Amino acid sequence: MKKYPNHFFKRALDATRDLILIKGNRSNILWANKAFRDYYNMSEQDLVDIIDGPQSDPDDLLQYIKDDQTVFESKTHLNIPTEDITDYQNNVHSFHTIKSPILDNQGVIQSIGISRLHEDSKIQTRKIDHTEAKKFSAPLRAISSTFPVPLILLDIKQRVINCSPLWNESFGPLTNISHETFFSDTFKTLRPLTPLIQKCMLTKHPQQKVLEINDKNQHKFYDFKLTPWYYPAGDEGGVTIVASDITLRIEREKKLATSNKELERFTYIVAHDLRSPLRAVESLSTWISSDSGNTLSQTSLTDLHTLRRRIQRMDSMLEALLEYSTCGTWTQKDFAIQVSNFTAEINHTLHPPNNYKIEWNCAALAQAASAVNLRTVLTHLVGNAIKHRQNIGNTCKITAHTRKHHLQIEVFNNGPNIPHEQHENIFVLFKTLLPKDQFETCGMGLALVQKIIENEGFSIEVRNPPGGGVCFSFDWPRKVL
Numbered sequence: 001m002k003k004y005p006n007h008f009f010k011r012a013l014d015a016t017r018d019l020i021l022i023k024g025n026r027s028n029i030l031w032a033n034k035a036f037r038d039y040y041n042m043s044e045q046d047l048v049d050i051i052d053g054p055q056s057d058p059d060d061l062l063q064y065i066k067d068d069q070t071v072f073e074s075k076t077h078l079n080i081p082t083e084d085i086t087d088y089q090n091n092v093h094s095f096h097t098i099k100s101p102i103l104d105n106q107g108v109i110q111s112i113g114i115s116r117l118h119e120d121s122k123i124q125t126r127k128i129d130h131t132e133a134k135k136f137s138a139p140l141r142a143i144s145s146t147f148p149v150p151l152i153l154l155d156i157k158q159r160v161i162n163c164s165p166l167w168n169e170s171f172g173p174l175t176n177i178s179h180e181t182f183f184s185d186t187f188k189t190l191r192p193l194t195p196l197i198q199k200c201m202l203t204k205h206p207q208q209k210v211l212e213i214n215d216k217n218q219h220k221f222y223d224f225k226l227t228p229w230y231y232p233a234g235d236e237g238g239v240t241i242v243a244s245d246i247t248l249r250i251e252r253e254k255k256l257a258t259s260n261k262e263l264e265r266f267t268y269i270v271a272h273d274l275r276s277p278l279r280a281v282e283s284l285s286t287w288i289s290s291d292s293g294n295t296l297s298q299t300s301l302t303d304l305h306t307l308r309r310r311i312q313r314m315d316s317m318l319e320a321l322l323e324y325s326t327c328g329t330w331t332q333k334d335f336a337i338q339v340s341n342f343t344a345e346i347n348h349t350l351h352p353p354n355n356y357k358i359e360w361n362c363a364a365l366a367q368a369a370s371a372v373n374l375r376t377v378l379t380h381l382v383g384n385a386i387k388h389r390q391n392i393g394n395t396c397k398i399t400a401h402t403r404k405h406h407l408q409i410e411v412f413n414n415g416p417n418i419p420h421e422q423h424e425n426i427f428v429l430f431k432t433l434l435p436k437d438q439f440e441t442c443g444m445g446l447a448l449v450q451k452i453i454e455n456e457g458f459s460i461e462v463r464n465p466p467g468g469g470v471c472f473s474f475d476w477p478r479k480v481l
Contacts, residue, residue, distance in 0.1 A: 019085075019095065019115040022102070026182070027068045027157060030110060041088035065156060066202070071099045071111045085115065094118040140229075150222075150243040153229070156236060158183045158197055170222075170243060171213075189213055193224060193241065200226045200239050210246070220247040282311040337371050339363055343398075346379050352386050355394075362400035364407055369477040373452050378411070380445040381472055385413035406458070407476045414469040423462050 013020050014034040022031045032044055040046075071078050080097040087093060095115040102110040140161065144153045147164035150171070155161055160174065160181040168174055171187050184194050196207040207226040213219070223244045229237045289296070289304050296304075343360040352358060368374050378398065385396040396413040418426060427450045453460045453474050460474040 017117075019113075021113045021115075023068055023111050023113070025072055025109070027065045039085075039087050067099055068111055071101050075101050075103065075107070077101075082118070083115065144240075150245075152183070152241050153238065154183055154197065154241070155238040156201055158194070158239075160186060161238070167243070170245070190224075193226070196224075196226055197239050197241075200228055201236065204228050204236070220245060221250040222246065278311055278315055282308060282315075285311070335371050337365050337368055337374075339365050342371070342375065346375065346382060349379055350383050350386060353389075356386055356389060357395045358382060359395065359397045362398055362409070364400040364402045365409075367402060367478045368400075368407055369479045370456060373456065374476060377449050377452050377474075378409075380449045381411040384445050385411070385415060385470075389413075389415050402478070403475070406478055408473070409476055410471055410473045412465070412469060412471040414467075417464040417468060417470050418462060420464070426462065427460075 010031075010033075016033065017035055018033075019036040019039055020033040021029065021036055024030050037044060037046075067078055067080065078099040080099070083095050083097045084092045085095050095117055097113055097115040099111055099113040102112055140153055144151055144162040144164055148166070150164060150167040150169075152163040152167050153161040159179060160177050160183055162177065163172070163174060171190065174181070174186060183197065184191050190211065190213075192211055193209060196209055200207045206228075208224065209226075210221060210223050212221050223246045225242045225244075227240050227242075229240050231237050285304050285307050289301065292300075339360075339362065342365060343362070347358060350358075365374070382396050382398065385394075394413065394415050396411065399410045399412075401408045427446050449472075450460055453476075456477055458475040458477075460472060463471050463473070465471055
């Protein structure tokens with residue numbers, strides 16, 4: 001088979017009336033035929049300068065890049081039946097374009113686009129003011145050069161246009177910016193931002209990401225906010241990235257989390273170790289009462305009874321404190337909720353009086369996640385309603401409704417309402433509305449309920465319905481199907 005020199009094929013492609021363009025993997029122009037160059041009234045170098053230079057032609061360039069990326073990623077042909085392309089006189093003509101991958105054993109290395117003019121199609125006229133676009137770049141550079149926070153300005157090819165001094169100080173230095181200064185090549189530690197830059201341009205929505213920067217000189221956390229910017233005519237220009245140093249905040253959050261864990265561990269140890277001597281005191285008081293027979297006065301017997309009640313209250317408080325301190329720290333095996341069995345188990349645990357009615361209207365609980373924690377929450381809320389009942393015939397009603405991403409659960413009882421000024425106090429550790437000698441309770445149940453619900457990412461509210469009683473309402477996560 002006869003071999004032909006490269007210039008033979010170039011002359012052949014230059015002879016066709018179709019517009020032919022070969023690009024690299026960053027949409028950079030590698031070669032264009034004569035018809036293409038004539039269409040833009042430029043030499044090949046002029047064309048490279050205008051499209052790959054610092055001020056790129058904004059005319060649909062983003063769509064061109066998207067099309068090129070599609071060819072490189074899919075490794076298949078891209079057929080564009082109608083594509084409007086602006087010539088050097090700012091007239092728009094309609095073309096049929098086919099873009100194809102050029103492959104070797106490494107995959108796609110280049111793409112070739114061939115555009116053929118629609119002779120019979122309606123010719124549109126659309127003027128793109130290149131001068132205004134170029135004028136717009138100058139104040140952008142001036143603003144970014146004096147910006148008081150780390151900021152960088154990119155074009156739609158992710159090339160650096162300019163950056164603020166604080167950006168250089170934080171991630172630089174960047175002294176020589178050219179049309180070959182690509183963001184990912186220049187700032188290697190910030191490469192995780194590259195997918196977000198692409199997403200920001202494609203979706204035209206701001207993006208945000210926190211990165212831990214760890215190199216030879218620094219170990220910091222930055223919050224990056226990415227926002228698309230536009231030319232005055234509405235064409236997309238690229239992306240601005242603003243960085244905020246949140247290292248101090250992250251370190252404080254870590255220290256706080258460590259302190260909270262240490263405090264919870266300390267609470268657990270104290271509560272656990274105090275129960276043994278407390279039970280010993282209770283046993284000792286029982287022995288004294290038994291051994292004394294009838295020798296103790298009625299006053300002494302009353303005092304011993306009061307002592308045992310206080311010991312039992314203290315033991316209940318320590319048990320509740322243990323449960324509170326370990327909430328959210330132990331991983332428990334979850335289970336699928338069978339509603340009838342689930343509610344029956346809670347009723348059996350609470351063992352309400354015969355004259356107390358519990359109504360479950362909550363088929364939606366079958367969709368609930370974190371069943372173990374939900375059982376604890378409902379057991380405490382219903383148990384709290386039973387404990388504070390006043391009249392014969394009190395009722396507790398539990399309802400659950402399905403929402404888009406969660407469940408909405410309400411626990412209502414027609415017992416005494418809670419004064420509005422006390423609605424926050426009832427969730428405070430060991431806080432009770434009535435004196436403990438008047439009403440035996442440890443004051444931990446609602447605090448535990450609030451902690452569990454907040455660990456699930458929601459909150460609990462309390463209100464007094466117009467007809468009387470108290471209603472607790474909270475959201476709960478649904479299972480991911």
